[in-house]
Amino acid sequence: MRQRIDELEAARAALLDEARAPAIEKLAKRGKLSARTRIARLVDEGSFSEVGALVAGGEEDAASVRAKSPADGVVTGTALIDGRPVMVVSQDFSVFGGSSGILGSAKIHRALQIAITRGVPLVMMLDGGGHRIQDGQDARHFAKANTTFHDFARASGWVPMVALMLGAGFAGPTNYAGLSDLVVMVRGQSTMGIAGPALVKAATGEDIDTMELGGADVQVDRQGIADLGVANEDEAFAAARRFLSYLPGNARAPQQVAAHPRPIPRIEDALLDLVPISTRKAYDVRKVLALIADKGSVFELKPTFAGNLVTAFARLGGRPVGFIANQALRLGGMLNSDACDKGAHFIALCDAFGLPIVSFIDVPGFSIGSGAERTSLGRRSAKLIYEWGHASVPRVSLVLRKGYGLGYYAMCGGRSFSADACLAWPSAEICAMSIEGAIDVAFRKDYEAAPDPKARRQQMIDETRTRIGALRAAEGFGVDDLIDPRDTRRRLVEIFDSTQPRRPLDHPPKHRSISPI
Numbered sequence: 001m002r003q004r005i006d007e008l009e010a011a012r013a014a015l016l017d018e019a020r021a022p023a024i025e026k027l028a029k030r031g032k033l034s035a036r037t038r039i040a041r042l043v044d045e046g047s048f049s050e051v052g053a054l055v056a057g058g059e060e061d062a063a064s065v066r067a068k069s070p071a072d073g074v075v076t077g078t079a080l081i082d083g084r085p086v087m088v089v090s091q092d093f094s095v096f097g098g099s100s101g102i103l104g105s106a107k108i109h110r111a112l113q114i115a116i117t118r119g120v121p122l123v124m125m126l127d128g129g130g131h132r133i134q135d136g137q138d139a140r141h142f143a144k145a146n147t148t149f150h151d152f153a154r155a156s157g158w159v160p161m162v163a164l165m166l167g168a169g170f171a172g173p174t175n176y177a178g179l180s181d182l183v184v185m186v187r188g189q190s191t192m193g194i195a196g197p198a199l200v201k202a203a204t205g206e207d208i209d210t211m212e213l214g215g216a217d218v219q220v221d222r223q224g225i226a227d228l229g230v231a232n233e234d235e236a237f238a239a240a241r242r243f244l245s246y247l248p249g250n251a252r253a254p255q256q257v258a259a260h261p262r263p264i265p266r267i268e269d270a271l272l273d274l275v276p277i278s279t280r281k282a283y284d285v286r287k288v289l290a291l292i293a294d295k296g297s298v299f300e301l302k303p304t305f306a307g308n309l310v311t312a313f314a315r316l317g318g319r320p321v322g323f324i325a326n327q328a329l330r331l332g333g334m335l336n337s338d339a340c341d342k343g344a345h346f347i348a349l350c351d352a353f354g355l356p357i358v359s360f361i362d363v364p365g366f367s368i369g370s371g372a373e374r375t376s377l378g379r380r381s382a383k384l385i386y387e388w389g390h391a392s393v394p395r396v397s398l399v400l401r402k403g404y405g406l407g408y409y410a411m412c413g414g415r416s417f418s419a420d421a422c423l424a425w426p427s428a429e430i431c432a433m434s435i436e437g438a439i440d441v442a443f444r445k446d447y448e449a450a451p452d453p454k455a456r457r458q459q460m461i462d463e464t465r466t467r468i469g470a471l472r473a474a475e476g477f478g479v480d481d482l483i484d485p486r487d488t489r490r491r492l493v494e495i496f497d498s499t500q501p502r503r504p505l506d507h508p509p510k511h512r513s514i515s516p517i
Contacts, residue, residue: 015053015070023094031189032167033233035075035090038125042237043079043088050077051114052107069095072104073128076111081123081241084249087115090125093167098128100172102141105131108176109148112155119250121160123240124180129196130171152179157352160247164236165226170196170214181349182243182301183226184236185216192219192226224305224342242299246313246320247353255354255501260294260318264490267291271485275362275400277427282328285310285360288400289323292316292488298323301346306338311346313355317493322350325360326411328401335407336367337375340384347387356394356496359419363407364434382516384410388417390513394499396492399424399470399479405433414478418503421495422479423488428470430478435464 017024017034024034033041039048055072073095079088089111091098100108108124115122131142155161156179163177165185169192177183177192185192193214200206200213211217220229230236248255271291275283290298293314300312308330312323324343326333335343350357366372366381388395388410397412397419408430409416424430432438439447439460450456473479483491507513 011054020070020094027094030093030167032093032127034094035092035125035127038166038233038237039075039077039079039088039090041234042123042125042240043081043086044083047080048077048088049079050075051110052076052103055103055107069101071095072101072107073098073132074100074104074107076107078114078120081121081244084244085118085120086244087111087118087120087122088125089122091128091173093127096132098126098168099132100128100130101132105146105148109146109151112148112151115159115161116151116155119159119253121162121244121247121249122155123162123164123244124173124176125164125166126169126173126176127165127167128173129168130173130175149175149179152176155179157251157348159250160244160353162240162243164233164240165190165192166233166236167191168196170194170199174214178225182228182240184228184230184239185220185226186233186236187216187220187229187231191215221304224302224338227301229304243313246299246315246355251353256320258294258315258318260315262317264317264493267486267489269486271488275425275427275485279364279402279429282332284329285325285327285333285362285400289314289325289360292492293323294318302342306336306342308333308336309339309343311342316358316489316496319493319496320355321492321496322346322355322357323360324357324411326362326402326407328362331367332364333362333402334364334367335381335384335410336372337377337380340377340380340410344380344383344387347384347391351387351391351393354393354501356396356499357391357412358492359395359397359412361397361399361403361408361411361413362401363404363411364402365405365407366410376517379517381406381410386513386516388412391417392502392505394420394496394501394503396421396423396495398488399428399430399473401425401427401429403428403430405431420499421481421491423491424470424473424479424482425485425488426470426482428473428479428482429465429468430470430473431464431468435461435468439464 013019017036027034053071073092075090077088079086089108161180162182163180167189169190174192191210191214197208197210197213216229220226228239274288297315298312308327310325310327314321314323324346395412403413412419414422443460447453447456447460470482474482
C-alpha cells in the first residue's frame with residue numbers, strides 16, 4: 001500500500017507546475033498565469049480539491065499520455081470563495097492551446113453536473129479554443145454529441161455561473177460564456193467569438209486581426225456580450241469574488257445579507273445638489289446611486305456598454321439588491337435597443353437569484369427614427385417589458401426627474417408592473433411625451449394661427465408644465481408618495497424589510513411564455 005501511495009503521489013506531482021517548468025515559462029512569456037495558479041489566486045487558500053487530475057486518454061501508456069496532455073488540458077475541482085463552496089474549471093493553454101479533448105470536455109461537463117447537483121456556483125477560467133480538432137474529426141466520437149449545453153440551460157437561473165475569459169476564447173469558451181451570468185475579459189489578452197481569425201479566413205476569405213474580431217473593445221464596449229473589461233487577471237478574480245458576494249449559492253439558498261445597523265441614517269444633503277431641476281441639464285446618476293446605497297456597495301455591470309442605462313448590484317441596509325437607472329449623461333437617458341437588452345438581462349438575473357429591484361427613472365422615452373427601427377427596437381423594447389412582467393421579486397420605482405411615455409412604463413413606473421411601492425422626488429415630471437413635442441404634434445395649427453406664434457407656443461408649453469409635476473402625480477394617486485431625496489435609503493430599506501421574497505404567480509395556467517427576442 002505504501003508503495004502504491006508513493007506511485008500515486010509521484011503521478012500527481014508530475015502534473016504540478018513545478019514539474020512542467022518549460023510549459024509554465026512559455027505561458028509566462030505570454031503574460032499568462034498557469035491553470036493551477038489561477039485557481040490558487042481565485043479561491044480561499046488551501047481549499048481546492050481537484051477532480052479528474054489523473055485522466056489519461058487513449059490506449060497507450062497512461063503516464064506518457066499524461067505527460068503529453070496533463071489532466072487533458074483542463075483542471076477542475078471544488079473549492080471555497082469567502083468560505084462558500086464553488087465548483088471551478090480552469091483551462092490549460094499550455095496543453096494543445098487549451099482546446100477541449102474528449103476527456104477534458106467530460107471533465108467540464110462533470111463540473112457542471114456537480115454544480116447543479118450540489119447547488120453551488122460554477123466559475124470557469126477559460127483560455128483556449130473549442131473542440132480539439134485532433135479528437136473531433138471522427139463521426140464515431142462526435143456524432144453522439146453530449147448534454148453539456150442542455151445542462152448549461154438547466155443550470156441557468158439555478159446556480160450563478162461566471163466565465164473569466166483569460167486568453168483565447170473563440171468557439172466553445174464563447175458558447176460557455178454566452179450562457180453565464182457574469183463574463184469578464186482581460187483587455188489586450190482575452191478574445192471571444194464564434195470562430196477565430198484562421199477559421200474565418202478559411203471559411204469566408206476575410207482577413208482580420210484577433211483583437212479586432214473579438215477583443216474586449218469589441219465584446220465588452222461595443223457588443224456587450226461580456227460584462228466587464230479589466231486590466232489584468234487579478235482584477236478578473238476580484239470581480240468574480242465580488243459578483244458572487246451579492247448572490248446566494250443557488251436560487252433556493254438564503255440571501256447574502258450583511259450586518260448593518262438600524263435605524264438607517266438619513267442621506268447627506270449633498271444628494272440634493274446632484275439632480276438638477278431643469279430637464280435640460282445632465283448629471284451622473286451613478287453619483288446618486290452611490291449615496292443612496294450602503295457606502296461602497298455599488299458594483300456596476302456592463303459599465304462601458306449602453307451607457308444610457310446603469311445596471312448594478314448594491315446593498316440597502318445590508319440586503320443585496322439590483323439597481324436599474326436611466327443615465328442622463330448618455331442620450332439623455334433615452335432607451336435604445338442596447339439599453340433594453342442590458343436592462344432585460346439584468347432584471348432576469350436579479351429575479352433568478354431573488355434580489356429586489358429598484359428602478360430609478362429619468363427617461364425621456366424611447367429612441368425613434370429609421371436608425372432605431374433598424375436595430376429591431378420594437379422587439380428588443382418588448383423584451384424589457386416582458387422581463388418586468390415575469391419577475392417575481394419585490395420592486396420599487398422611484399421617479400427622479402423625467403417619466404415620459406412608454407419609457408416610463410418600461411422602467412416600471414406607476415402601476416405598470418405592480419411595484420411594491422411607487423415613489424417620486426419633488427423634481428419629478430410625468431407625462432405621455434416631451435412637452436415641446438406634444439405641443440408641436442397636437443397644437444401646431446393652434447399656435448401658428450395666433451398673432452404671435454412663438455409666444456403662443458411658449459404659453460402652451462408653460463401651461464402644460466404646470467400639469468406634469470410631482471404633486472399633480474400624487475394628487476391623482478399615480479404614485480404612492482413623494483419623498484425627500486435624503487429619506488430614500490430609509491424608505492427603500494423599510495419597504496424591502498416588509499415585503500415577501502417572492503410574489504405569487506399571477507399568470508394564466510400556460511406552459512410558458514414566448515420571449516419577444
